[in-house]
Amino acid sequence: MRTITEKFHWKGYPMTIKDVANMAGVSTAAVSRYLNGGSLSNEKKEAIRAAIEKTGYRPSLTARGMRTGTMNQIGIIVPRIHSYSVSQILEGITDVINLADYMPILGCTNDREDKEPDYVRLMSGNHVAGVILMGTMMSPAKQDILLEQDIPLVITGQNFKGFPCVYHDDFHAMEELTKRLIQRGRRNICYIGVTEKDLQAGLARRKGFESAVAKEKDVKYIIKKADFDAQSGYDAAKEALSSDATIDGIICATGNAANGALQVLYEKNLRIGDEISIAAVEDSWMNQVAKPQLSTAHFYYRQCGQDAAKMLLEKIGNTEESVLARQVCLNYTIVDRGSI
Structure with a gap:
């Protein structure tokens, strides 16, 4: 003859804390202490753990919320x-x-x-x-x-x-990425940033860029602003290249801005990696379908x-x-x- 605990478990009825206690041979108070990280003997902990594992018991979130206030x-x-x-x-x-x-x-x-x-x-x-x-x-x-x-x-x-x-580490990621463009021989670089109310994506990345170019006397640059979308990156790159066709490097604070800027380079038939460089902080699957694939600073999101x-x-x-x-x-x- 099955016990009430076995009946609940084998016929698919929801288990209760009392059922777990019966199976483990402990009190319901002991099971409650176990679930809430309280002090128990190793023997009781093991018995309760085994009972929970066997039955698949999960405590009621509502009941727990009533007890703890959260x-x-x-x-x-x-x-x-x-x-x-x-x-x-x-x-x-x-x-x-x-x-x-x-x-x-x-x-x-x-x-x-x-x-x-x-x-x-x-x-x-x-x-x-x-x-x-x-x-x-x-x-x-x-x-x-x-x-x-x-x-x-x-x-x-x-x-x-x-x-x-x-x-x-937004500052050093942008600083190192900018150095890569400079080492490639780029001397007229457009930086496309975002609002500096965002202290990391906006301010820290812009400071990282400026730190890299400040160490090179023969590098000139302009700064354009975009939002966190591809369209504003497209607009910023188009405006920059329309005002100065000698720009040979674009570096973007976000991957979305870079995706927009890439479209401008395609439209102008510029050979990416040859006539002009482009890179961005933030890495996504979209960067890998561009032609050529976009160089980035990969963050571990x-x-x-x-x-x-x-x-x-x-x-x-x-x-x-x-x-x-x-x-x-x-x-x-x-x-x-x-x-x-």
Whole structure:
């Protein structure tokens, strides 16, 4: 004759914490402590682990939320959906939080930075366990709002003091990429950047570019601005080449801007890698279908998402100041595919 636990398991009924306790030969309080990381003897831990593994038991998120005041959900706030870097960071985040039985809740600001604090407040009010804020631009007022929220928060793509952050070495990536163009013999370079309210993609990358050209007395350059899309990169490159046909190098702060600039070079029948060089920070599959393939500074976006998620989960379980202030800078790799 089957026990009630076996009946629930074998006939497909949802398991309860009481069923797991019965199978493990422990109290329901012991199972609850196990699920919440509490102290138990190794013998009880092993018995509970074996029972959970055998039955496939998963605790109710709603019930856990009622006990802890938070849900097993992670809020993720992104500036835009149509972005290779955003999609890669999201994949990295979900790699980690899925294993920890957290569900992602996505909010998209559509590049409206003023919406970020609203999403953080909304997610906090809905009792998510923590928030990952992607690629934000900071202001003193926004910083105050974010610090007021009593919720674990990690920022990706930026290096902001007072917040846990995971970001890339934008300055040196752009500096090294620019040096590659100069070593190729390019002496009249157009830099296509983005808004410097974005301290990493905008300001740090522009400073990296200027650091490289400042060391070369015979290199001249112009700076054009674009948005985070291909059309504005196209417009900036077309304007630059129309005003100065002797430009022999284009370097872009984003891959999207470079994709737009490539179209201008195709239209002008310029031999890429011969008459003119082009390169960009950020690497995606689109760069590999260009003719020739685009040379880039490759950033490890998926790792960025993974590290941010691990940092957030650590913060959820630990309120120490060292966790709050920890910041991680990821490296990069220059990928020369022939467009320089």
